[in-house]
Amino acid sequence: MWQRPDSYGRFEHYRHPNGEGPHIYLKREDLNHAGAHKINNAIGQVLLAKHLGKKRIIAETGAGQHGVATATVCARFGLQCLIYMGAQDMERQALNVFRMRLLDAEVRAVHSGTTTLKDATSEAIRDWVANVETTHYILGSVAGPYPYPMMVREFHKIIGRETRKEAMEKWGGKPDVLVACVGGGSNAMGLFDDFIKDKDVRLIGVEAAGLGLDSDDDGQIIEPHSISAGLDYPGVGPEHSFLKEKGRAEYYGVTDEEALEAFKRLSRLEGIIPALETSHALAYLEELSPTFANETKVVVNCSGRGDKDVQTAIKYLKV
Numbered sequence: 001m002w003q004r005p006d007s008y009g010r011f012e013h014y015r016h017p018n019g020e021g022p023h024i025y026l027k028r029e030d031l032n033h034a035g036a037h038k039i040n041n042a043i044g045q046v047l048l049a050k051h052l053g054k055k056r057i058i059a060e061t062g063a064g065q066h067g068v069a070t071a072t073v074c075a076r077f078g079l080q081c082l083i084y085m086g087a088q089d090m091e092r093q094a095l096n097v098f099r100m101r102l103l104d105a106e107v108r109a110v111h112s113g114t115t116t117l118k119d120a121t122s123e124a125i126r127d128w129v130a131n132v133e134t135t136h137y138i139l140g141s142v143a144g145p146y147p148y149p150m151m152v153r154e155f156h157k158i159i160g161r162e163t164r165k166e167a168m169e170k171w172g173g174k175p176d177v178l179v180a181c182v183g184g185g186s187n188a189m190g191l192f193d194d195f196i197k198d199k200d201v202r203l204i205g206v207e208a209a210g211l212g213l214d215s216d217d218d219g220q221i222i223e224p225h226s227i228s229a230g231l232d233y234p235g236v237g238p239e240h241s242f243l244k245e246k247g248r249a250e251y252y253g254v255t256d257e258e259a260l261e262a263f264k265r266l267s268r269l270e271g272i273i274p275a276l277e278t279s280h281a282l283a284y285l286e287e288l289s290p291t292f293a294n295e296t297k298v299v300v301n302c303s304g305r306g307d308k309d310v311q312t313a314i315k316y317l318k319v
């Protein structure tokens, strides 16, 4: 809906000079207003809030990107906006705090618990249940209580629909493989949804493995670590768990270091600076591409642009 018709970029780095190897296409969600897929959901939900006659919008945010998307649509539609954000995250994401305030949202610091996204989410839910008559809670991913996982997927499934349409136009068929990064799982569900019934299309989700995969011996939820704030969340949406359990989708992990390499690689090959979240999906192509037959059509969801991550990347990358 927000895509320009010519925005379906393509890069051929992984093709052998003699023309062999997979064809890799980017679904350019980074070209959306505010620079990521998140606006698809925010705009759908703000229209719903208007329809329901709600005047007040609340949301939680970790890195600030969902907060910025929510503040953006509230400014556009003239609704009061309150964003809950962990005190620690507010310090780490000062630029996004400024953006939200510039858009006239109130950003309220959450000092309880971990002082990060987990507790900001709890605060938002507390507010919502107390003020549900006047307030709509714009949840940011395919997670949380019903109907959010389904509703957020519905607002993002335009990603997969456009992918199908543009694939038909470009090569007259479906893609063979879809790849997306997974934080809560919304951009991946948006890409996958239209293809779940097409058993010949491989669905691949890439999660953040941070410094490497480890876990808590007691089975408790531990604070995750990832260089990309948008993947720094300790859970994924229920439909991803379902797809994994059914064997319909596959999920893999990529470390900070691998993601940073991909961040640099796409910037240099294509002149596209991807979000660090997106860079996880791109990084996994290094593993995948050598396993593909010639001419395999791969679509990677370019979930967001990387301008917001340059400040982080400076600390780790020599360019």
Ligand SMILES: *Cc1c(COP(=O)(O)O)cnc(C)c1O
Residues within 6 Å of the ligand: 036, 037, 038, 065, 066, 140, 141, 142, 181, 182, 183, 184, 185, 186, 187, 188, 230, 231, 275, 277, 278, 303, 304, 305
């Ligand atoms: C928020 C974000 C993500 C992760 O969220 P999902 O719900 O898993 O899509 C991925 N990429 C970008 C650019 C983001 O802003």
